[in-house]
Amino acid sequence: MKARVFVTLKDGIHDPQGKAIEGALKALGIKDVASVRQGKIFDIELAVGERAAAEELLRGACEKLLANQIVENFELEVF
């Protein structure tokens, strides 16, 4: 089973990397960029047959390792 996990900064958390990218895009002449925020994705293959089991496993992986829930949100997509 395949899954994609999205980890993004919570609203209000400062994103200096995103700000730097926004500045770099403007410097390259791409002026119509109003804001950029960077996040992470994890494409994960699972040796699990059931969707519910896959979601439970992924939720555990996010809580234990993939996302810092103080400053980040996560979303799951199981295919």
Place this chain on the structure above:
Amino acid sequence: MKARVFVTLKDGIHDPQGKAIEGALKALGIKDVASVRQGKIFDIELAVGERAAAEELLRGACEKLLANQIVENFELEVF
């Protein structure tokens, strides 16, 4: 207009960070993980009203800065 850009490593490109995460998940007792590959997302707000113009701008941003097309693929999603 809002958009999300996905940047992922091409197939066959070694991903040591993904491998490290896979190992860490297994060490945490999450054994049913077969593979992990890490990628990036960019949540971008654009001062552009038309979908086609937004896609063209984002394609330029990916080609110039956001993706290294030798080793990475990019995908666009405009909302």
